[in-house]
Amino acid sequence: MNNIRSSAAASKSRGLITEIFKNGKALITYLTAGDPSLDKTEDYVLTMAENGSDLIEIGIPFSDPVAEGETIQNAMIRALSKNIDLDGIFNVVANVRKKSKVPLVFMTYLNPLFSYGYEKFFKKCASTGINGIIVPDMPFEEQGEIKGFTDKYGITVITLIAPTSKERINVLAKQAEGFIYLVSSLGVTGVRSRITTDIDAIVSEIKKVTDTPVAVGFGISTPEQAKKVTKSADGVIIGSAVVKIIAEYKENAAPKLAEYVSEIKRVIQD
């Protein structure tokens, strides 16, 4: 009984995420929860959703984010200095859900979840309206850590594929749900002037084994870059560039975010 219900929930959440790729190229944006405040996080999620973000990644701050560059590290430090915690972030999610249907995905390191308790965490994800989760320090081999809970509560686990994945691509792509997060470059998150990876080649490798849409992230900030990667990919993920706008304009970033997000969306949909 429980199983039937939960697998239905899971396929519903996957469905919602996959949906965003149905009307042309998708734009996914990221922000760090609690930077500059939880109220503003709620405001900015809604602003981005209204201006063309098809899915929003909400970053859960962690003291030692090993996959992040300076921009997101600093945003997390700012958030943690205001004692942002998971209960506060779940409130933001619940409030956003009252006003918007935009799919929401958590981007988080494992330890804050582990500490909170997986059962409690994913139950809360489901009840507040989180659709999926991205865990940068949990490779495919360690998915067993949370899989029982994500299946139970219908939360989609997003798979990352990197330029170094090579022969792993096959296995990773086959089991992927929702969308595949293709990491554009080596290294950590952060704006880059040039993307040197052959994105098109990796995308076509992935497309051979799965219909799951592919979105490219890491280092992308300009409309030109977004346009370029979405030639082959189904969507683009922008994180550090958004976080930079928020860092610069703090409480007053909404107009700038609206402008930036709608510009990227316009360019990739052209």
Add this chain to the structure above:
Amino acid sequence: MTKGKFGIHGGQYVPETLMNAVNELESAYNCFKNDRHFNEELTSLLNGYAGRPSELYYAGNVTEKLGGAKIYLKREDLNHTGSHKINNVLGQALLAKKMGKKRIIAETGAGQHGVATATAAALLGMECEIFMGEEDTERQALNVFRMQLLGAEVHPVKSGTKTLKDAVSETMREWSKRIDDTFYVLGSVMGPHPYPQIVRDFQSVISKEIKEQLMKRESALPSAVVACVGGGSNSIGAFYNFIDDKEVRLIGCEAAGKGVDTFETAATIAKGRLGIFHGMKSYFCQTEKGQIAPVYSISAGLDYPGIGPEHAYLHDTKRAQYVPVTDDEAVGAFEFLSKTEGIIPAIESAHAMHYAMKIAPEMKKDEIIVVCISGRGDKDVAMIAKYKGVNINE
């Protein structure tokens, strides 16, 4: 699916970008660890270059003063570069060379692992970059210059608490930026599989020698082996070949800093909880919300919020015992060993020395304690002077 487990601990919690690199490392290590040529080359480096076997020294004055168990000191401080770190570094650097890597990178806390890595890079003709918390570059300025003399580039790490944990995070980030020609020489029995196993294997020469040397001298096993624990490389090295000898007590000494009842401590087993960080599941000092806690110890080498997964397992199974030792106690042992035996230990090793001083008087005279003197104390002299309020006008 998951690999490299010690009970519930260990694993490979790293970003996808690094997965192929750790897999490549695992298969290279599995291929070379039983390779005769590789092992001959390594043994020749350990003996001819690093000065192994290291002495197992009977500390007669200390034994007499304490009036109980016999105290033997495993003199890792006499190794080339002045600590046990060279054992692991020579192994990993040689492996890197065999894998065709041109550049090695490493984190360092007190600077001992960085110095050892820079040394191996100079010897084997490889590029070397060391990541060191900015605070540690100040605490251990002499070691920074040593690394530079050896031809390494030293990057002060300004993120987070600017100490060892941040140096590890930054080295992981650097590795994920440049993987093809780069080998990460991890300095302790921590991080993702296969590092805890590789580092333990390369350090296990310590207990192998202790066992042989003590058999020769005393025809006996020690009653206790005592070593300091940060990540836990010298201690796992000193414990490893005794794990099956259940009558040997294995005692790891954690840095309690200003005391386990304060926030200024780095005693992971005493204060930490199960968590996932730096590629492994193990015990970590963390806040109730699961943020990694800032830790403190007088010793930069033990100033780390986690402990290697095999130690976590030895703790769970009660095969080893982990005890906290404060700054004050370590400094006391530092001075005691210097004055009594003419051996200035690293402040890290002084933590182990303190616990031996504590238990020896209660033990019988025919019992034996082996203390691993993991490094020499020259690097700590200026800091001890400062601690005691002595102006040495450097």
